[in-house]
Amino acid sequence: xNLSSRSQDGTLVVTVNESRIxxxxxxxxxxxxxxxTEAACGRVVLDLAQVDFxxxxxxxxxxxxxKLLGKDRPLDLACLNENVDRVFRLTRMDTxxxxxxxxxxxxxx
Amino acid sequence: MSSDPSxxxxxxxxxxxxxxxxxxxxxDRLASAGADRDFRxxxxxxxxxxxxxxxxxxxxxxxxxxxxxxxxxxxAGWHFLICDPGRPMPDGLLPQRRLPAVDAELAxxxxxxxxxxxxxxxxxxxxxxxxxxxxxxxxxxxxxASGPG
Numbered sequence: 001x002n003l004s005s006r007s008q009d010g011t012l013v014v015t016v017n018e019s020r021i022x023x024x025x026x027x028x029x030x031x032x033x034x035x036x037t038e039a040a041c042g043r044v045v046l047d048l049a050q051v052d053f054x055x056x057x058x059x060x061x062x063x064x065x066x067k068l069l070g071k072d073r074p075l076d077l078a079c080l081n082e083n084v085d086r087v088f089r090l091t092r093m094d095t096x097x098x099x100x101x102x103x104x105x106x107x108x109x
Numbered sequence: 110m111s112s113d114p115s116x117x118x119x120x121x122x123x124x125x126x127x128x129x130x131x132x133x134x135x136x137d138r139l140a141s142a143g144a145d146r147d148f149r150x151x152x153x154x155x156x157x158x159x160x161x162x163x164x165x166x167x168x169x170x171x172x173x174x175x176x177x178x179x180x181x182x183x184x185a186g187w188h189f190l191i192c193d194p195g196r197p198m199p200d201g202l203l204p205q206r207r208l209p210a211v212d213a214e215l216a217x218x219x220x221x222x223x224x225x226x227x228x229x230x231x232x233x234x235x236x237x238x239x240x241x242x243x244x245x246x247x248x249x250x251x252x253x254a255s256g257p258g
Contacts, residue, residue, distance in 0.1 A: 023161045024125035055157040056223035063220045071215060083150035090154075090230050091223045092211045 021058030115182035167195025
């Protein structure tokens with residue numbers, strides 16, 4: 001699972017450099033997030049711009065990542081493609097995550 | 110393999126990697142048959158969830174087994190039929206699962222249970238039968254989305 005991260009104004013941006021978060025990589029995704037956010041102490045923004053597809057296992061892994069980070073390190077999402085956004089809306093998970101249209105919007109707040 | 114783009118059959122190896130590969134083929138074939146991006150997105154979600162369930166529960170790690178996906182374009186939408194030689198559905202019935210509640214405390218948020226709920230939201234005419242040692246799951250995905258899909 002190819003993830004990269006950078007810190008900006010106290011927010012850690014984790015970019016998913018993959019086109020899919022599915023059952024085949026859900027565990028690697030969770031482990032990858034754990035590794036990338038080890039040193040994070042504030043908000044984390046997950047940049048999903050390159051992700052074209054997420055299934056229920058991938059969604060579960062994103063929820064697991066949010067729980068792993070805990071209340072003090074809220075996990076926001078940014079740049080959801082049409083079909084990824086659909087999965088969050090269908091499952092009502094769009095009411096659980098703060099979702100930003102662009103990375104600029106995510107960092108502006 | 111038929112040359113008619115509105116009817117095709119694809120075989121998937123019974124692994125998560127096999128599902129990935131088969132989904133890519135199905136989406137390509139749907140595009141060739143003129144299905145739009147929105148439809149292909151909905152179809153990929155439903156097929157992914159149905160196939161992942163087959164691999165995880167029916168085939169249960171038996172990677173030597175194959176799953177067959179048949180697709181046929183109709184007036185209302187595309188009809189899909191997924192056949193696998195794995196274990197039958199418990200009690201021979203489809204899971205009636207609804208969406209798990211998401212208005213929960215952080216630690217209690219659900220990490221699973223979304224698959225069948227999404228299938229039921231995006232597909233209709235869902236039918237399951239067991240015939241000649243095979244599971245057969247049929248469903249229709251409408252050409253145009255209805256509701257929140």
